[in-house]
Amino acid sequence: MRFFTIAIPLALVLAMSAGAQTPPPAKPAVAIQPAPVPAPDIPATAVVMTVGDEKITKAQFEALLAALPEQVRKQAEGPARRKFAEQFAELKTLAFEARRRHIDQDAGVQQRMALQKDSFLASELYQTFKPEESDFKTYYEQHKAEYEQIKASHILIRFKGSTVPVKKDGKDLTEEEALAKAKELRVKIGAGAAFADIAKAESDDTGSAQTGGSLPPFTHGQMVPAFEQSAYGLAVGQVSDPVKTQFGYHLIRVDERSTKPLAEVRAQIETKLKADIAKKSVAEIKKTVPVTMDDQYFGN
16 A cells, blocks of 8 residues: 555645645534644754755745645644655655656656646646736626526416426316416406415415415526516516416516625636636737647648
């Protein structure tokens, strides 16, 4: 099982080289904070480790730690500092042996090392493609409607072919019968009948019927198009005419309208902005570096 001993420090160093983000560990039932390790009173120039003929000072070792991904660094700077140092020394030892055997002179190895170096540089460049702080507010204001959230209630009258099952002792209505029933219920609501009472008694969506037809809040893209289009076109308190979807006919009432604040959608916006900035940046950079390919060799 020696491979696993080697793989641990190798993974750490490769993660450091590639700028990889280490996934957070699973949260324990009770958060336990490791005891902080006191900073030793040692000069920065003091040699804290030797591997063969190579001497590593405190400053050099701490610079190595600082370059690690955050999650790995926290572990290495805490109680696991010595364990990390032992694994790092093992990695260096094996690298020394690889050079002694001239493995680093192998043409294939050199190609892979060069590719990894280019990959590292490209990854580091990619990390610089970030939105400015002002970009978040600009994008949010331009797309504010996308973050509008609706709290609605509905009454569903299913018809034959719907994926919603027929209620116990219920009738499998035709589409025409379902539409007629939905219109009849709409008239009753307009005449003063309580929407929630009718939902509890008549809605084929048995889940929401229990709460008077109340649905969880939703934003654009979370409901089927016909339902969403109708809901976003209603004023608060307004009840729609029957709306047909694959589930049946819906009577929709909007109960609340709100807009998610920027802080709540910031991560979502950042993902979008980063992708757009990276795409544009890469396109601009590619214009500065001419690339030609042999069509006979690579194909069109």
